[in-house]
Amino acid sequence: MRWTRSFIHTLRQDPADAEVVSHRLMVRAGMISKLAAGIYNYLPLGLRSIAKLERIIREELEAAGSTELLMPAVQPAELWQESKRWYQYGPELLRIKDRHDRDFCFGPTHEEVITDIVRKEVRSYRQLPVNLYQIQTKFRDEIRPRFGLMRGREFIMKDAYSFHADAADLDVAYRAMEAAYRRIFERCGLDYTTVEADTGNIGGSESHEFMVLAGTGEDAIMSCPCGYGANVEKAATGEITPAPSWPREIPRKPQPVPTPGQKSVEDVAAFLGLHPAHFVKTMIFETEEELVAVLIRGDREINEVKLKNLLGCDHLSLASAEKIEKVTGGPQGFSGPVGLEGARVVADATVMALPVAATGANAADTHLVGVVPGRDFQPATVADVNLAAAGDPCPRCGEPMAEKRGIEVGHIFKLGTKYSIPMRCTFLDAEGNEQPCIMGCYGLGVGRTVAAAVEQNHDGKGIVWPLPLAPYEVVLVMLNADKPEVVEVAERLYGQLRDAGVDVLFDDRQERPGVKFNDMDLIGFPLRIVVGKRGVDNGEIELSLRRDGERRSAPLDGALTAVRETLAGLRAELG
RNA sequence: CGGGGCGUAGCUCAGCCUGGUAGAGCGCACGGUUCGGGACCGUGAGGCCGGUGGUUCAAGUCCACUCGCCCCGACCA
Numbered sequence: 332m333r334w335t336r337s338f339i340h341t342l343r344q345d346p347a348d349a350e351v352v353s354h355r356l357m358v359r360a361g362m363i364s365k366l367a368a369g370i371y372n373y374l375p376l377g378l379r380s381i382a383k384l385e386r387i388i389r390e391e392l393e394a395a396g397s398t399e400l401l402m403p404a405v406q407p408a409e410l411w412q413e414s415k416r417w418y419q420y421g422p423e424l425l426r427i428k429d430r431h432d433r434d435f436c437f438g439p440t441h442e443e444v445i446t447d448i449v450r451k452e453v454r455s456y457r458q459l460p461v462n463l464y465q466i467q468t469k470f471r472d473e474i475r476p477r478f479g480l481m482r483g484r485e486f487i488m489k490d491a492y493s494f495h496a497d498a499a500d501l502d503v504a505y506r507a508m509e510a511a512y513r514r515i516f517e518r519c520g521l522d523y524t525t526v527e528a529d530t531g532n533i534g535g536s537e538s539h540e541f542m543v544l545a546g547t548g549e550d551a552i553m554s555c556p557c558g559y560g561a562n563v564e565k566a567a568t569g570e571i572t573p574a575p576s577w578p579r580e581i582p583r584k585p586q587p588v589p590t591p592g593q594k595s596v597e598d599v600a601a602f603l604g605l606h607p608a609h610f611v612k613t614m615i616f617e618t619e620e621e622l623v624a625v626l627i628r629g630d631r632e633i634n635e636v637k638l639k640n641l642l643g644c645d646h647l648s649l650a651s652a653e654k655i656e657k658v659t660g661g662p663q664g665f666s667g668p669v670g671l672e673g674a675r676v677v678a679d680a681t682v683m684a685l686p687v688a689a690t691g692a693n694a695a696d697t698h699l700v701g702v703v704p705g706r707d708f709q710p711a712t713v714a715d716v717n718l719a720a721a722g723d724p725c726p727r728c729g730e731p732m733a734e735k736r737g738i739e740v741g742h743i744f745k746l747g748t749k750y751s752i753p754m755r756c757t758f759l760d761a762e763g764n765e766q767p768c769i770m771g772c773y774g775l776g777v778g779r780t781v782a783a784a785v786e787q788n789h790d791g792k793g794i795v796w797p798l799p800l801a802p803y804e805v806v807l808v809m810l811n812a813d814k815p816e817v818v819e820v821a822e823r824l825y826g827q828l829r830d831a832g833v834d835v836l837f838d839d840r841q842e843r844p845g846v847k848f849n850d851m852d853l854i855g856f857p858l859r860i861v862v863g864k865r866g867v868d869n870g871e872i873e874l875s876l877r878r879d880g881e882r883r884s885a886p887l888d889g890a891l892t893a894v895r896e897t898l899a900g901l902r903a904e905l906g
Numbered sequence: 907c908g909g910g911g912c913g914u915a916g917c918u919c920a921g922c923c924u925g926g927u928a929g930a931g932c933g934c935a936c937g938g939u940u941c942g943g944g945a946c947c948g949u950g951a952g953g954c955c956g957g958u959g960g961u962u963c964a965a966g967u968c969c970a971c972u973c974g975c976c977c978c979g980a981c982c983a
Contacts, residue, residue, distance in 0.1 A: 845943040
């Protein structure tokens with residue numbers, strides 16, 4: 332492709348509305364442009380990177396036994412009512428009406444549609460398993476779209492769904508898809524990790540996320556050199572370091588002490604000469620049906636996702652000051668478990684491990700010191716609702732874990748029968764019994780993966796594309812485009828490269844060298860070839876890699892060979 | 907949904923406080939000089955100052971409403 336025939340428009344200045352690197356650089360490089368909040372145009376350069384990723388995805392999924400289909404973006408409400416998600420999804424689901432006033436939605440995901448497709452066809456266990464995927468535009472009306480393609484409202488996603496006669500067969504497909512995902516991200520040249528994940532709203536038994544590691548990632552993940560990795564929402568820990576020993580005597584019963592105006596654990600601890608870990612922090616949550624007092628050690632935080640799963644509720648939030656006062660009898664900031672009767676008490680294991688503690692007294696400006704868990708209060712439930720933090724011991728090997736940030740680019744689930752039962756997607760087994768299909772689903776954010784690649788591969792000048800995702804692998808830069816001898820050489824070389832099947836963009840613009848070089852650095856083509864008057868006079872061209880910028884000359888008549896060798900070298904690095 | 911900010915030329919922004927003929931840089935067009943790391947000189951085109959309604963002799967500027975966009979938050983007792 333010739334630059335002058337393509338549609339490539341770089342920006343000299345950063346767009347005012349772009350915050351993160353990938354968004355900024357992709358807009359500046361002319362790969363995407365914004366149409367509305369969270370909705371982007373994929374311009375020719377951007378689309379090429381997307382298409383390259385899609386090709387890799389297709390190859391690996393087909394190899395893993397999945398078959399492509401394409402489902403409608405617009406879906407009838409009836410299906411979503413069958414699965415009950417029509418009522419569970421909030422405003423994130425874009426609902427629309429047709430001219431007959433019938434309800435539809437723009438699909439944020441396709442479990443309902445695929446289940447409908449499969450239930451209409453599958454009758455017998457002999458027809459299973461089924462494994463289908465699509466690459467398609469989805470829409471989720473996010474509360475706050477941001478970060479360009481990283482978190483748009485409209486986005487391209489690969490989603491796959493599998494249907495099985497039993498859990499063992501689902502496991503086979505799950506492992507195959509997991510392996511396919513690994514190959515996909517490896518082939519893209521991305522540094523990634525997998526983590527155990529919470530199954531969230533989609534539900535199911537087992538789930539893994541694929542995270543591209545980048546300091547700017549939205550998700551916190553805990554990882555251990557031993558190989559354990561988990562989303563912080565799900566992460567377990569080994570035994571947490573015990574609190575320092577109690578610096579005074581343990582009374583026979585809790586002693587109230589005045590703590591005027593001291594609400595936060597840190598403040599009260601300092602005020603009383605104790606360590607935050609000596610405290611039981613009591614937080615009152617409310618769900619759709621009850622109030623719950625949750626106890627956590629004072630130096631720890633509550634993991635609300637764990638808590639939500641434990642309570643099995645749909646809604647979870649901190650209770651208002653009024654409700655706290657009503658249920659505890661004391662103001663916010665002075666709650667404690669001793670004598671608390673208005674709410675179910677859930678204690679984290681770290682609390683029960685405390686030999687003695689300080690807590691709120693459920694009375695204004697008062698705390699209790701010398702509270703012995705199990706003696707002075709008895710929680711209804713003891714569970715792990717602790718939020719893992721950097722340095723906590725790994726649940727598998729006990730070594731300290733690190734907290735890293737990642738960009739979630741893939742998420743696979745064992746769904747089980749969450750959709751097949753309500754939607755009656757069933758088959759007859761070998762004994763003639765009707766059984767629900769066991770399902771898996773497998774998502775991969777296409778645009779987000781490309782954005783993550785930029786997030787992970789850039790420098791001060793622009794993008795540094797990994798070869799497999801670069802919009803073009805090679806850019807041929809013609810300098811001195813007003814010199815006929817240069818034009819002749821450049822045109823001939825471009826023809827050779829094109830005929831040889833090299834993925835090349837020919838910068839045939841009449842621009843000053845500085846402008847061209849800066850554009851190339853900004854867009855980040857892996858291999859740059861420069862043809863200019865200086866080189867032509869010497870019978871040479873210049874090659875350089877974007878990632879190191881080192882230039883080397885090659886004889887003009889050996890140019891094609893040099894390009895091929897360089898590309899072969901880059902491919903070999905990817906394995 | 908709450909809080910904050912911003913909407914002025916294709917892009918990045920000034921002008922608004924203190925009302926009085928619409929600005930800069932970049933980009934674009936033309937001419938000239940330059941030409942291997944975002945050149946220089948000259949000339950020029952380009953704006954219902956997001957929209958609506960007020961106040962006023964007069965509104966980009968003040969007021970109200972509205973739409974759009976961005977940021978923070980929507981949890982830590």
